[in-house]
Amino acid sequence: MDGKFLDNDIEKVVDADRAHVWHHLIQHAPWTGPDPKADPRIIVEGKGMRVWDQKGKEHLDAVSGGVWTVNVGYGREEIANAVRDQLIQLPYFAGSTGSIPGAMFSEKLISKMPGLSRVYFTNSGSEANEKAFKMVRQIAHKRYGGKKHKILYRERDYHGTTIGALSAGGQDERNAQYGPFAPGFVRVPHCLEYRAQWDLSGEEYGKRAADAIEEVILAEGPDTVGALCLEPVTAGGGVICPPEGYWPRVQEICRKYDILLHIDEVVCGVGRTGTHWFGYQHYGVEPDFVTMAKGVASGYAAIACCVTNERVFEMFSDDADDPMNYFRDISTFGGCTAGPAAALANMEIIEREGLLENTTRMGDYMLDQLHALMDKHEVIGDVRGKGLFLGAELVSDRTSKEPVAEKAVGAVVADCNAQGVIIGATNRSLPGFNNTLCYSPALIATKDDIDEIITATDNALTKVFG
Numbered sequence: 001m002d003g004k005f006l007d008n009d010i011e012k013v014v015d016a017d018r019a020h021v022w023h024h025l026i027q028h029a030p031w032t033g034p035d036p037k038a039d040p041r042i043i044v045e046g047k048g049m050r051v052w053d054q055k056g057k058e059h060l061d062a063v064s065g066g067v068w069t070v071n072v073g074y075g076r077e078e079i080a081n082a083v084r085d086q087l088i089q090l091p092y093f094a095g096s097t098g099s100i101p102g103a104m105f106s107e108k109l110i111s112k113m114p115g116l117s118r119v120y121f122t123n124s125g126s127e128a129n130e131k132a133f134k135m136v137r138q139i140a141h142k143r144y145g146g147k148k149h150k151i152l153y154r155e156r157d158y159h160g161t162t163i164g165a166l167s168a169g170g171q172d173e174r175n176a177q178y179g180p181f182a183p184g185f186v187r188v189p190h191c192l193e194y195r196a197q198w199d200l201s202g203e204e205y206g207k208r209a210a211d212a213i214e215e216v217i218l219a220e221g222p223d224t225v226g227a228l229c230l231e232p233v234t235a236g237g238g239v240i241c242p243p244e245g246y247w248p249r250v251q252e253i254c255r256k257y258d259i260l261l262h263i264d265e266v267v268c269g270v271g272r273t274g275t276h277w278f279g280y281q282h283y284g285v286e287p288d289f290v291t292m293a294k295g296v297a298s299g300y301a302a303i304a305c306c307v308t309n310e311r312v313f314e315m316f317s318d319d320a321d322d323p324m325n326y327f328r329d330i331s332t333f334g335g336c337t338a339g340p341a342a343a344l345a346n347m348e349i350i351e352r353e354g355l356l357e358n359t360t361r362m363g364d365y366m367l368d369q370l371h372a373l374m375d376k377h378e379v380i381g382d383v384r385g386k387g388l389f390l391g392a393e394l395v396s397d398r399t400s401k402e403p404v405a406e407k408a409v410g411a412v413v414a415d416c417n418a419q420g421v422i423i424g425a426t427n428r429s430l431p432g433f434n435n436t437l438c439y440s441p442a443l444i445a446t447k448d449d450i451d452e453i454i455t456a457t458d459n460a461l462t463k464v465f466g
Helices: 010-020 064-068 077-089 100-111 125-144 163-167 202-220 246-256 310-314 338-352 355-376 406-418 447-465
Strands: 043-047 050-053 058-061 118-122 150-154 185-188 225-230 260-264 289-292 304-308 380-385 390-397 436-439
Touching: 058 447, 077 338, 100 118, 100 304, 100 338, 118 125, 118 310, 125 163, 125 225, 125 260, 125 289, 125 304, 150 202, 185 202, 202 225, 202 246, 225 246, 246 260, 304 310, 338 355, 355 380, 355 390, 355 447, 390 406, 406 436, 406 447
Parallel strands: 150 185, 150 225, 225 260, 260 289
Antiparallel strands: 043 050, 050 058, 118 304, 289 304, 380 390, 390 436
């Protein structure tokens, strides 16, 4: 491990963490109280695909920072230096004014997104989605007397942690205990063929799943529906790719009823799915909004974006004499310059090192290896994904597709961790269906890295399930 973290009194750091830090997504009981049974984990350093904790233990990170974020790996001095230089020149000015990195990154980003033209900067994926929702609501008031305000969202999809974003949340366990939610958000069925809702398959299943969206639109009234918000590949809801036929029909439905299409690329964006910069580009759809965060700067600085086409933008600039006719919104930290500076360097690395192509190759290789594990372990009911964004759903019986117990899934994750490989799993998402192992190694992954991840998973499945 590089650096000198362990030369210091790390116990003081651990004690400070135990006493004062409120960690995300985790129960603190094991290390709090009068008789703690464990220490909180502190990650002190990262290099490439590897991270080290406070005890000096090395781990291969197969989830890119825990939540599919560090796309180009750790220790990228090029990005760090870009951020440092920008902070010295100008760290911040409110987003009502432009900045050099903001303008240059926007130009670079839009060059990868044909049909889109405007970038609204925010600081998180939740906030980026909130901005799109607010734009839809303001358009409803400006153009439709407030009536066309409903926003459709899909079962199993996730769009953020705020009350507004949770109102569009398709994961009931994440939403539990946080209601009541904002009105005007309406759920549509998912397209997961593995747990089919209709006796169809392949392209016919995809079209039928999209038709189910149209049925909701007709039930609600097309004149009340302003937008449809979907993940291109569902992330925390089980790593789910849409069947053939789904996205073309979705696009057709949106155009038929004049419904704005909002694609949430917070996880999939900036190379995660391979071949293309964004997940939706695999399916030939033309969205009105695309939101992104996580991999935009690979976690080296906080940045998120709500990108729109010119049609949406012009709805807020067509009457300069109307004092209400602009998007009356601000994101304080959307004015930070470190984010777009880091994002520019991040994109340059992806281009220079051919990481889109590597993600495609390594993703195909890892998917093949997961299928080989499926042949060996009956507990794997399905493997799926695109690029380096993959999942393996665990079931107690392949015929009934009964999910395994969540504790068993947790035991697999824990055993991989003990072997020095950090993998993920669906977490407090869907009651009874938190049974999918999740993988999202950095786009720099090699075959050796993939083999190590697969070997650890194989060992863990053998230990937990026999």
